[in-house]
Amino acid sequence: MSLTPSNMLPLGTLAPSFELLEPKSGVRRGLSQLASDQATVIIFMCNHCPYVIHILPELKKLIDDYTPKGVSFIGINSNDIEHYPDDAPDKMIDLLREWDIDFPYLYDETQEVARAYDAACTPDFYVFDGGLKLVYRGRLDDARPGNNAPLTGEDLRGALDGLLSNRPIPEKQIPSMGCNIKWKK
Numbered sequence: 001m002s003l004t005p006s007n008m009l010p011l012g013t014l015a016p017s018f019e020l021l022e023p024k025s026g027v028r029r030g031l032s033q034l035a036s037d038q039a040t041v042i043i044f045m046c047n048h049c050p051y052v053i054h055i056l057p058e059l060k061k062l063i064d065d066y067t068p069k070g071v072s073f074i075g076i077n078s079n080d081i082e083h084y085p086d087d088a089p090d091k092m093i094d095l096l097r098e099w100d101i102d103f104p105y106l107y108d109e110t111q112e113v114a115r116a117y118d119a120a121c122t123p124d125f126y127v128f129d130g131g132l133k134l135v136y137r138g139r140l141d142d143a144r145p146g147n148n149a150p151l152t153g154e155d156l157r158g159a160l161d162g163l164l165s166n167r168p169i170p171e172k173q174i175p176s177m178g179c180n181i182k183w184k185k
Contacts, residue, residue: 038070051178078114
């Protein structure tokens with residue numbers, strides 16, 4: 001495990017398009033069909049990272065709180081499953097079931113989507129407005145495994161609340177921190 005910060009894609013960047021396998025349904029799903037005209041949250045995540053596992057209770061709350069407000073959530077796993085079999089597509093289905101989380105969790109087998117988003121770590125959060133322009137990238141909150149800070153989702157919630165109420169989202173945003181994406185050799 002290598003603690004890695006987000007790369008902080010420039011604000012205003014248009015969301016790169018993608019179409020990836022959703023292991024739960026066995027269907028390929030794309031940004032154009034999953035995006036919301038309100039806000040779309042894309043989370044680069046995986047099944048085994050302790051930083052991801054730590055935030056899953058708050059991620060579930062966020063999805064439950066903001067989906068009814070028109071926000072779309074999309075998880076993307078880009079890890080190399082040959083060297084990290086715990087991140088394999090069948091394990092992605094298990095993770096959703098175990099945590100009772102219902103959202104599209106897609107598998108980026110070629111890692112091209114992670115590269116297009118300049119994703120670096122898990123979890124890595126991106127919030128796009130209704131026009132799919134990046135308005136937030138960074139951390140969920142300041143909670144990390146072992147630091148005793150409460151899971152609140154404060155940073156991500158603040159960005160979503162600002163976007164949904166047409167308030168400016170601060171440009172000073174703090175990178176997420178987590179395990180590095182497991183790139184193929």
